[in-house]
Amino acid sequence: PKDLYRKPCELRCHDGSCIRFRNRCNGIRECPDGADEENCASCKRTQFTCQSNKKCIDYMRRCDGDMDCEDGSDEELCEKGCKKTEFICNDGTCINFSKRCNGIYNCLDKSDEAFCPS
Template sequence: MPFLLLSLPSNVSSACRSYEFSCATGGQCVPQAWRCDGETDCMDGSDEQQCAAPCGPGQVPCLSGDQCVDYQHLCDGTPHCRDASDESIDNCGMFIYIQM
Protein backbone atom coordinates (compact mmCIF):
# COMPACT_ATOMS: atom_id res chain seq x y z
CA MET A 1 0.00 0.00 0.00
CA PRO A 2 1.64 3.34 -1.02
CA PHE A 3 1.97 6.03 1.62
CA LEU A 4 3.04 9.64 1.87
CA LEU A 5 5.51 10.68 4.55
CA LEU A 6 5.37 14.38 5.37
CA SER A 7 8.37 16.15 6.89
CA LEU A 8 9.78 19.62 7.32
CA PRO A 9 12.44 20.81 4.89
CA SER A 10 15.95 20.44 6.28
CA ASN A 11 16.43 24.22 6.42
CA VAL A 12 13.56 24.62 8.92
CA SER A 13 14.91 24.47 12.45
CA SER A 14 12.89 23.84 15.56
CA ALA A 15 13.66 22.87 19.13
CA CYS A 16 13.63 19.14 19.67
CA ARG A 17 10.95 17.68 21.91
CA SER A 18 11.81 15.92 25.17
CA TYR A 19 11.58 12.50 23.49
CA GLU A 20 13.87 13.51 20.61
CA PHE A 21 17.64 13.68 20.25
CA SER A 22 19.08 16.95 18.96
CA CYS A 23 21.69 16.29 16.30
CA ALA A 24 24.91 18.27 16.80
CA THR A 25 24.53 20.38 13.65
CA GLY A 26 21.78 21.34 11.24
CA GLY A 27 18.90 21.66 13.71
CA GLN A 28 17.82 18.08 12.99
CA CYS A 29 15.84 16.03 15.55
CA VAL A 30 15.48 12.25 15.58
CA PRO A 31 13.57 9.99 18.01
CA GLN A 32 15.60 9.03 21.10
CA ALA A 33 15.06 5.38 20.16
CA TRP A 34 17.18 5.97 17.07
CA ARG A 35 20.15 7.19 19.16
CA CYS A 36 22.92 4.60 19.40
CA ASP A 37 20.92 2.03 17.42
CA GLY A 38 23.77 1.23 15.03
CA GLU A 39 22.34 3.24 12.13
CA THR A 40 23.26 6.83 11.34
CA ASP A 41 20.12 8.98 11.30
CA CYS A 42 21.54 12.48 11.88
CA MET A 43 23.16 13.89 8.77
CA ASP A 44 26.25 14.65 10.88
CA GLY A 45 26.30 11.17 12.46
CA SER A 46 26.06 12.56 15.98
CA ASP A 47 23.30 10.11 16.96
CA GLU A 48 25.89 7.31 16.81
CA GLN A 49 28.68 9.11 18.70
CA GLN A 50 29.52 8.85 22.42
CA CYS A 51 27.34 5.78 22.83
CA ALA A 52 27.58 3.41 25.73
CA ALA A 53 27.02 -0.21 24.76
CA PRO A 54 24.28 -1.53 27.07
CA CYS A 55 22.60 -3.45 24.23
CA GLY A 56 24.05 -5.90 21.76
CA PRO A 57 24.58 -5.24 18.07
CA GLY A 58 21.29 -4.71 16.27
CA GLN A 59 19.44 -3.91 19.50
CA VAL A 60 17.96 -0.74 20.96
CA PRO A 61 17.28 0.06 24.62
CA CYS A 62 13.73 0.40 25.92
CA LEU A 63 13.00 3.76 27.55
CA SER A 64 12.87 2.03 30.94
CA GLY A 65 16.59 1.31 30.49
CA ASP A 66 16.32 -2.23 31.83
CA GLN A 67 15.68 -4.09 28.59
CA CYS A 68 16.87 -4.24 24.98
CA VAL A 69 14.92 -5.34 21.91
CA ASP A 70 16.05 -6.25 18.43
CA TYR A 71 16.02 -3.27 16.07
CA GLN A 72 13.65 -5.00 13.62
CA HIS A 73 11.01 -5.10 16.39
CA LEU A 74 11.03 -1.31 16.74
CA CYS A 75 7.72 0.16 15.51
CA ASP A 76 6.44 -3.15 14.12
CA GLY A 77 3.01 -2.88 15.75
CA THR A 78 3.69 -5.35 18.58
CA PRO A 79 5.13 -4.19 21.94
CA HIS A 80 8.31 -6.05 22.88
CA CYS A 81 9.49 -3.73 25.68
CA ARG A 82 7.70 -4.24 29.00
CA ASP A 83 7.00 -0.48 28.96
CA ALA A 84 5.85 -0.67 25.29
CA SER A 85 8.27 2.14 24.42
CA ASP A 86 9.31 0.32 21.24
CA GLU A 87 5.82 1.10 19.89
CA SER A 88 5.28 4.58 21.36
CA ILE A 89 4.26 7.42 19.08
CA ASP A 90 7.24 9.34 20.47
CA ASN A 91 9.63 6.77 19.00
CA CYS A 92 7.71 5.72 15.93
CA GLY A 93 6.12 9.02 14.91
CA MET A 94 2.87 9.23 13.03
CA PHE A 95 2.40 8.33 9.41
CA ILE A 96 -0.49 9.39 7.25
CA TYR A 97 -1.43 6.67 4.78
CA ILE A 98 -3.16 7.77 1.62
CA GLN A 99 -4.83 5.12 -0.52
CA MET A 100 -4.07 5.72 -4.20
Protein backbone atom coordinates (compact mmCIF):
# COMPACT_ATOMS: atom_id res chain seq x y z
CA PRO A 1 0.00 0.00 0.00
CA LYS A 2 1.10 3.57 -0.71
CA ASP A 3 2.04 5.74 2.26
CA LEU A 4 -0.15 8.82 1.85
CA TYR A 5 1.44 10.62 4.80
CA ARG A 6 5.02 10.39 3.63
CA LYS A 7 6.24 13.49 1.84
CA PRO A 8 7.98 13.02 -1.51
CA CYS A 9 11.75 13.27 -1.59
CA GLU A 10 12.67 16.83 -2.60
CA LEU A 11 16.41 16.22 -2.93
CA ARG A 12 18.05 12.81 -2.78
CA CYS A 13 21.57 12.50 -1.39
CA HIS A 14 24.08 10.09 -2.98
CA ASP A 15 23.46 7.62 -0.15
CA GLY A 16 19.71 7.58 -0.86
CA SER A 17 18.59 9.75 2.05
CA CYS A 18 16.34 12.76 1.42
CA ILE A 19 16.50 16.38 2.50
CA ARG A 20 14.38 19.48 1.89
CA PHE A 21 15.31 21.32 -1.31
CA ARG A 22 15.60 24.62 0.56
CA ASN A 23 18.59 23.14 2.43
CA ARG A 24 20.62 22.81 -0.80
CA CYS A 25 23.61 25.15 -1.09
CA ASN A 26 23.05 26.76 2.32
CA GLY A 27 26.61 26.12 3.50
CA ILE A 28 25.57 23.32 5.87
CA ARG A 29 26.04 19.66 4.96
CA GLU A 30 22.68 17.97 5.47
CA CYS A 31 23.59 14.99 3.26
CA PRO A 32 26.14 12.71 4.97
CA ASP A 33 28.26 12.84 1.81
CA GLY A 34 27.86 16.60 1.28
CA ALA A 35 25.95 16.15 -2.00
CA ASP A 36 23.64 19.03 -1.09
CA GLU A 37 26.61 21.43 -1.19
CA GLU A 38 28.03 20.25 -4.54
CA ASN A 39 27.91 22.38 -7.70
CA CYS A 40 26.49 25.40 -5.92
CA ALA A 41 26.60 28.83 -7.49
CA SER A 42 29.39 31.08 -6.31
CA CYS A 43 28.73 33.75 -3.72
CA LYS A 44 27.47 37.19 -4.66
CA ARG A 45 30.06 39.93 -5.06
CA THR A 46 28.96 41.36 -1.70
CA GLN A 47 29.76 38.05 0.02
CA PHE A 48 32.87 36.20 1.17
CA THR A 49 33.34 32.51 0.33
CA CYS A 50 34.49 30.38 3.26
CA GLN A 51 37.39 28.18 2.17
CA SER A 52 36.44 24.84 3.73
CA ASN A 53 32.77 24.55 2.78
CA LYS A 54 32.27 27.41 0.28
CA LYS A 55 29.59 28.90 2.56
CA CYS A 56 28.69 32.49 1.66
CA ILE A 57 28.75 35.15 4.36
CA ASP A 58 28.22 38.88 4.08
CA TYR A 59 31.52 40.73 3.49
CA MET A 60 30.80 43.00 6.45
CA ARG A 61 31.34 39.91 8.65
CA ARG A 62 34.87 39.40 7.27
CA CYS A 63 37.60 40.43 9.72
CA ASP A 64 35.07 41.55 12.34
CA GLY A 65 36.68 39.48 15.11
CA ASP A 66 34.00 36.75 15.00
CA MET A 67 34.60 33.44 13.23
CA ASP A 68 31.63 33.05 10.89
CA CYS A 69 33.25 30.32 8.75
CA GLU A 70 33.80 26.87 10.28
CA ASP A 71 37.47 27.04 9.33
CA GLY A 72 37.92 30.66 10.44
CA SER A 73 38.93 31.72 6.92
CA ASP A 74 36.85 34.90 7.30
CA GLU A 75 39.27 36.04 10.01
CA GLU A 76 42.54 35.16 8.23
CA LEU A 77 44.89 37.79 6.74
CA CYS A 78 43.19 40.59 8.64
CA GLU A 79 46.28 42.07 10.22
CA LYS A 80 46.41 45.03 7.83
CA GLY A 81 43.08 46.28 9.13
CA CYS A 82 41.19 47.03 5.95
CA LYS A 83 38.18 49.30 6.25
CA LYS A 84 34.64 47.89 6.05
CA THR A 85 34.36 49.48 2.58
CA GLU A 86 37.43 47.61 1.34
CA PHE A 87 37.96 44.11 -0.03
CA ILE A 88 40.78 42.11 1.54
CA CYS A 89 42.89 40.33 -1.08
CA ASN A 90 44.16 36.86 -0.18
CA ASP A 91 47.63 38.36 0.29
CA GLY A 92 46.24 40.80 2.88
CA THR A 93 46.26 43.98 0.79
CA CYS A 94 43.18 46.18 0.65
CA ILE A 95 41.34 47.52 -2.38
CA ASN A 96 38.12 49.51 -2.67
CA PHE A 97 35.19 47.10 -2.51
CA SER A 98 33.74 48.53 -5.73
CA LYS A 99 36.70 46.97 -7.58
CA ARG A 100 35.64 43.42 -6.60
CA CYS A 101 34.26 41.40 -9.54
CA ASN A 102 34.65 44.28 -12.00
CA GLY A 103 36.47 42.18 -14.62
CA ILE A 104 39.87 43.71 -13.80
CA TYR A 105 42.48 42.11 -11.55
CA ASN A 106 43.14 44.69 -8.84
CA CYS A 107 44.75 42.29 -6.34
CA LEU A 108 48.19 40.95 -7.26
CA ASP A 109 46.94 37.45 -6.40
CA LYS A 110 43.79 38.00 -8.54
CA SER A 111 41.55 37.08 -5.58
CA ASP A 112 39.24 40.05 -6.27
CA GLU A 113 37.95 38.26 -9.37
CA ALA A 114 37.64 34.78 -7.79
CA PHE A 115 34.19 33.27 -7.14
CA CYS A 116 32.41 36.07 -9.00
CA PRO A 117 28.96 35.42 -10.46
CA SER A 118 29.15 34.99 -14.21
